[in-house]
Amino acid sequence: xxxDLLKVRAAAQLLRTLLPVPVKGQTSPPVNDGAAxxxxxxxxxxxxxxxxxxxxxxxxxxxxxxxAKAMEEKALEVYDVIRSIRDPEKPNTLEELDVVTEKCxxxxxxxxxxxxxxxxxxxxxxxxxxxxxxxxxxxxKLQRCLPFKHKLEIYISEGTHSTEEDINKxxxxxxxxxxxxxxxxLREIVEQCVxxxxx
Amino acid sequence: xxxxxxxxxxxxxxxxxxxxxxxxxxSGTLLASCGGDKAIRIWGREGDSWxxxxxxxxxxxxxxxxxxxxxxxxxxASASFDAxxxxxxxxxxxFESLTVLEGHENEVKCVAWAxxxxxLATCSRDKSVWVxxxxxxxxxxxxxxxxxxxxxxxxxxxxxxxxxxASASYDNNICIYKEEDDDWECRATLTGHTSTxxxxxxxxxxxxxxxxxDDRTVKIWMEGSESRQSDVSWKCVCTLSGFHGRTVYDxxxxxxxxxxxxxxGDDGVRVFREDESADxxxxxxxLAAQVTKAHNQDVNCVSWNPKxxxxxxxxxDDxxxxxxxxxxxx
Numbered sequence: 028x029x030x031d032l033l034k035v036r037a038a039a040q041l042l043r044t045l046l047p048v049p050v051k052g053q054t055s056p057p058v059n060d061g062a063a064x065x066x067x068x069x070x071x072x073x074x075x076x077x078x079x080x081x082x083x084x085x086x087x088x089x090x091x092x093x094x095a096k097a098m099e100e101k102a103l104e105v106y107d108v109i110r111s112i113r114d115p116e117k118p119n120t121l122e123e124l125d126v127v128t129e130k131c132x133x134x135x136x137x138x139x140x141x142x143x144x145x146x147x148x149x150x151x152x153x154x155x156x157x158x159x160x161x162x163x164x165x166x167x168k169l170q171r172c173l174p175f176k177h178k179l180e181i182y183i184s185e186g187t188h189s190t191e192e193d194i195n196k197x198x199x200x201x202x203x204x205x206x207x208x209x210x211x212x213l214r215e216i217v218e219q220c221v222x223x224x225x226x
Numbered sequence: 227x228x229x230x231x232x233x234x235x236x237x238x239x240x241x242x243x244x245x246x247x248x249x250x251x252x253s254g255t256l257l258a259s260c261g262g263d264k265a266i267r268i269w270g271r272e273g274d275s276w277x278x279x280x281x282x283x284x285x286x287x288x289x290x291x292x293x294x295x296x297x298x299x300x301x302x303a304s305a306s307f308d309a310x311x312x313x314x315x316x317x318x319x320x321f322e323s324l325t326v327l328e329g330h331e332n333e334v335k336c337v338a339w340a341x342x343x344x345x346l347a348t349c350s351r352d353k354s355v356w357v358x359x360x361x362x363x364x365x366x367x368x369x370x371x372x373x374x375x376x377x378x379x380x381x382x383x384x385x386x387x388x389x390x391x392a393s394a395s396y397d398n399n400i401c402i403y404k405e406e407d408d409d410w411e412c413r414a415t416l417t418g419h420t421s422t423x424x425x426x427x428x429x430x431x432x433x434x435x436x437x438x439x440d441d442r443t444v445k446i447w448m449e450g451s452e453s454r455q456s457d458v459s460w461k462c463v464c465t466l467s468g469f470h471g472r473t474v475y476d477x478x479x480x481x482x483x484x485x486x487x488x489x490x491g492d493d494g495v496r497v498f499r500e501d502e503s504a505d506x507x508x509x510x511x512x513l514a515a516q517v518t519k520a521h522n523q524d525v526n527c528v529s530w531n532p533k534x535x536x537x538x539x540x541x542x543d544d545x546x547x548x549x550x551x552x553x554x555x556x
Contacts, residue, residue: 137471176522178472178491200396200422200440201524201543202291203378205244205262206307206333206351209288 094136101134101175105144108172113220114151115160124151126161131184141176144169147184155190158183160216162198163207168221231497231515231538234549235276239267245541247292247527252299254533259547260290266304266314268321269547276549280320285312292336297343305337311348313366327366329356340384340391347391349379355393355403357410374401374412381425386432386481394423400437400447402458413458416447418465424474430481434509435460438474443467444488444498446509464509469496472524478538480530485552486511487538489525494518495540497552520548 106129110122121127126148133145146165150158165181182195197203207213239245240261248259257269257276266282288307295302302314302321309330314321331352338347346358346366355372378396385391391403391410400416400423421440428435435447444466450459471492478487486498495517501510521542531537536552 196396196422202335202380203351205289209307 098134098136101142102132102144103129104175105132105134105146105169105173108168109146109165111223112161112164112168115157115164115216115220117151121148121161125149126151127165137178141178143178143180144173145180145182147182149184155194158194159197160213160220162194163204163213164217164220166198166204167208167217171221228555229497229499229514229552230555231495231517231550231552233517234537234551237269237276237278237547237549238545239269239278239541239547240265240545243545244289244543245526245545245547246289248529248539248541248547249293249295250529250531250539251295252297252532254531254537257529257539257547257549258293258295258302259541260293260304261541261545262289264288264290264306266290266293266302266321282314282321282323285314285323286310288333291334294337294339296339297341301339303337303339303346305334305348307333309334309350311337311346313364315364324364325366327358327368329368329371330354335379336381338382338384338391340389341386342389345384345389347382347384349382349393351378353377353379353395355379355382355391355401357391370410372403372410372412374403374415375399380422383426383428386428386430388432390432392426392428392435394426394437396422398423398439400426400435402460404458414460416460416462418445418462419443422473425476427477427479427486429479429484434463434479436477436479436486438477438488440473442470442472442474444470444474444477444486446511448507463507464511466498466511469498469513470494475525476527478528478530480535481532482530482535483552485514485530485536487528487530487540487552489528489540491524492518493521493523493525493542495520495525495528495538495548495550497538515552517550520550521546 109127112121114121114124131147135143137143150161162181169179181198183191239259240263243262245259245261248257250257258266260266264286268279269276270279286306286308290304290306292305293302300316304312309332311327311334313324315324330350333351334348336349344360349355353373353375356368357370358366359369360366375395376397379393381394383392389405393401398419398421401412402414403410404413419439419441423437423439426435426437436444438444445462446464447460448463450461470490473491474488476489484500488496496513497515498511499514504510520540521544523543525540525542528538528540538550538552541547
């Protein structure tokens with residue numbers, strides 16, 4: 028995102044003459060999120076109010092906006108991994124069956140290069156064991172395929188299942204997941220669902 | 227005086243696998259670890275560093291979840307997802323499999339040796355807690371099966387001085403068991419945690435019990451004065467919340483210093499100290515030291531060395547063991 032400093036400064040000058048209340052030069056404290064130097068310079072000479080006006084007029088990007096975009100990109104990266112997982116019962120992918128959608132992935136920053144991924148999937152059938160199985164497939168594929176450091180939370184989207192809480196608790200219990208994956212029959216089913224055709 | 231947790235050594239204990247648990251032997255000279263690679267490793271000191279002394283393979287068909295040393299230090303018990311508990315006997319510098327305890331319907335989550343040395347407790351996803359008796363001929367016999375939990379039992383621990391057993395479960399509760407007239411029964415159920423209770427630890431004298439949970443808190447429980455022979459009452463006297471970013475998988479009370487260590491799913495290892503000026507009935511704990519990125523992944527276990535004050539071992543999903551020194555720095 029580029030910022031035309033001259034345009035911004037000119038707009039700021041104009042607004043200062045139009046606004047009845049004197050506008051101070053200092054801003055809200057600079058955010059240490061590694062934003063580009065030109066953004067910091069901008070925030071250094073424009074007040075909070077002016078900043079907001081400029082933002083709405085599309086001249087200046089909001090710092091939070093940048094972050095939100097980065098999270099969206101990460102979410103897409105995650106979605107790319109899960110969309111092709113096959114349903115345990117039907118010959119379709121989870122994407123085709125709307126079990127997962129782009130919107131069902133949320134990514135939050137946990138720290139330096141570490142992200143919290145929250146997935147809310149909608150199982151096609153209310154059958155308990157199938158929902159747990161899909162949850163298991165999501166866990167396994169993401170653990171194996173995500174290139175960046177992450178913590179994972181997988182839930183059934185609210186209102187799609189009668190024993191939601193029970194299923195959510197199981198899917199997010201890593202000891203239970205690990206033990207389940209040591210069961211040869213279960214392991215085989217999961218492998219069939221998560222393995223890409225060209226693997 | 228500032229307290230710190232400094233790294234002594236990192237060991238690549240269970241490569242390409244998870245390290246689930248670490249346990250020091252009673253003399254503090256050996257550290258046993260176990261993991262997703264189905265093996266148990268014994269670590270010992272050689273000069274200034276810790277090295278692998280032996281690898282116990284082929285004892286189990288699946289993940290080895292926990293290991294426990296007998297009070298005399300000559301035996302090691304291992305609990306596995308293969309539904310068995312293996313008893314190993316120390317022979318020279320190695321261990322050989324003595325016997326395999328079967329009976330649980332599915333994964334054994336924990337094994338613990340009573341301080342007396344002739345009782346063993348195991349617990350499982352089958353919701354039960356088993357108590358085993360061992361005689362002088364190394365013969366093991368199950369004396370009781372207790373079904374007090376409604377879900378997966380994650381951990382069992384013996385009281386340091388009394389013949390009392392505590393268990394932690396996926397059902398969010400803690401059960402306290404006592405024997406009366408040859409009958410082991412649940413004498414008290416401790417409720418309060420809002421999610422799975424992963425681990426338990428008694429303090430040196432057994433007056434307090436620490437528990438940790440998926441609800442991201444650590445709770446301290448004390449035996450109430452209304453406790454009688456068979457009527458046991460414990461209440462929660464302190465809750466540590468806001469310190470852990472994710473599930474707290476393990477808690478360990480140091481028998482030498484009274485410091486409380488925790489293993490967390492946010493990759494951190496933390497040590498808490500009790501406020502000496504606080505009312506013993508309402509203890510206060512403060513964070514004395516922490517390493518927020520102690521490991522690259524979830525920390526599964528913390529264990530204090532029983533002889534060397536401040537020496538702490540931890541292990542992680544990344545397969546590594548870390549040895550720490552908790553000390554005061556000027």
